[in-house]
Amino acid sequence: MITFEGVTKRYPGGTVALDDVSLDCPTGRITVFVGTSGGGKTTALRTINRMVEPTSGRVLIDGQDVRERKPAELRRGIGYVIQHAGLFPHRTILNNITTVPDLVGWNKKKARDRALELMERVGLEPAMAKRYPFQLSGGQQQRVGVARALAADPPIMLMDEPFSAVDPVVRAELQDEFLRLQDELHKTIVFVTHDIDEAIKLGDRIAVFQTGGKLVQLDSPENLLAHPADDFVAGFIGQNRGIRTLSFAATDGLRLSDEAVRPASADAAEAAGPEWVLVVDDDRRPLGWARTAEAAGPLGEARLSPVGPTFQVGTDSVRVALDAAVLSPSGLAVGVDDSGAVVGTAAGTDLLTVPTHGTRDGTDADDDAPTLSKEGG
Numbered sequence: 001m002i003t004f005e006g007v008t009k010r011y012p013g014g015t016v017a018l019d020d021v022s023l024d025c026p027t028g029r030i031t032v033f034v035g036t037s038g039g040g041k042t043t044a045l046r047t048i049n050r051m052v053e054p055t056s057g058r059v060l061i062d063g064q065d066v067r068e069r070k071p072a073e074l075r076r077g078i079g080y081v082i083q084h085a086g087l088f089p090h091r092t093i094l095n096n097i098t099t100v101p102d103l104v105g106w107n108k109k110k111a112r113d114r115a116l117e118l119m120e121r122v123g124l125e126p127a128m129a130k131r132y133p134f135q136l137s138g139g140q141q142q143r144v145g146v147a148r149a150l151a152a153d154p155p156i157m158l159m160d161e162p163f164s165a166v167d168p169v170v171r172a173e174l175q176d177e178f179l180r181l182q183d184e185l186h187k188t189i190v191f192v193t194h195d196i197d198e199a200i201k202l203g204d205r206i207a208v209f210q211t212g213g214k215l216v217q218l219d220s221p222e223n224l225l226a227h228p229a230d231d232f233v234a235g236f237i238g239q240n241r242g243i244r245t246l247s248f249a250a251t252d253g254l255r256l257s258d259e260a261v262r263p264a265s266a267d268a269a270e271a272a273g274p275e276w277v278l279v280v281d282d283d284r285r286p287l288g289w290a291r292t293a294e295a296a297g298p299l300g301e302a303r304l305s306p307v308g309p310t311f312q313v314g315t316d317s318v319r320v321a322l323d324a325a326v327l328s329p330s331g332l333a334v335g336v337d338d339s340g341a342v343v344g345t346a347a348g349t350d351l352l353t354v355p356t357h358g359t360r361d362g363t364d365a366d367d368d369a370p371t372l373s374k375e376g377g
């Protein structure tokens, strides 16, 4: 656990970059610092590895004041990833990744094996090991940056806008892979971004900073969306807060109906009832939608409208299911299991009556993570 206790940073000239910030970054979780430009996010991040010394207050790691540790020794246990990756241009990819292992005296083979393993983990071809940073795309360089930070297996990772310099598609890929990696590694991560959507996607906890270095809210993404502490936070989050909250609502509690599901062998005449029926094959895989008034004979031979997007029950969120309902010709969302077989369908209104609970890791969002009371910001 990383703990900020009343941390203030005043730069010469009088800028207050951090104003009496207290918060916890729980072990094994991703805490995101987000907020306006100049809000003190980077300054806060750098107090953890002593690149910035607070004017007052303390930063503790597992209860120990970071000032009791020598900066070099402290930083060996803290991976650091920055925007544009910050790779050493004159070193190969392999040697960039082995920077810390080399520094702490690992033997060459062990460091090399570790680098190659990490390259695979972050999605880089082994052939890239011999290249230099300028021979890689921006996204690839960011992957190297992440691999380098992970090389000596530090328990803590500080990431300062690590995915900001790449296009939105690559950025989404990097984010997804980052979440997959964290699922395996459970590092204690502090992640700085100015992008609220990135914060909501990645963060277990989100700390919102306002100009003047004030922490205005520390909360789970779902609480932040549902209950912004004030107008500043609400404005920063932007529009469609309600709909975005549905990303955190799980679909495993949904009651799905079989009423509109028909086998391909069924005759259209027997399909009477709903205006649209979902035609499925012998394995209950969806074939398409038939409009009952227009169909005659076996449904498998009827003109079918494409199924469109489906949602995986229990895995996808209510937001995905609602999207599927909106795009479906029948207005019904099709829920499938992990083999792609139809579990049932639900109308948009059915989707909005599900109890909301966390989907991200199958646990309640709040369990052991300490929060700052909203009044306290």
Ligand SMILES: Nc1ncnc2c1ncn2[C@@H]1O[C@H](COP(=O)(O)OP(=O)(O)OP(=O)(O)O)[C@@H](O)[C@H]1O
Residues within 6 Å of the ligand: 011, 012, 015, 016, 017, 035, 036, 037, 038, 039, 040, 041, 042, 043, 044, 194, 209
């Ligand atoms: N070394 C420094 N000397 C003086 N002022 C500084 C220094 N570093 C940062 N500041 C000021 O402290 C404030 C907070 O800066 P910081 O970089 O922490 O903000 P940030 O939230 O990370 O912003 P951004 O999103 O723009 O990177 C800013 O007003 C900045 O100008």
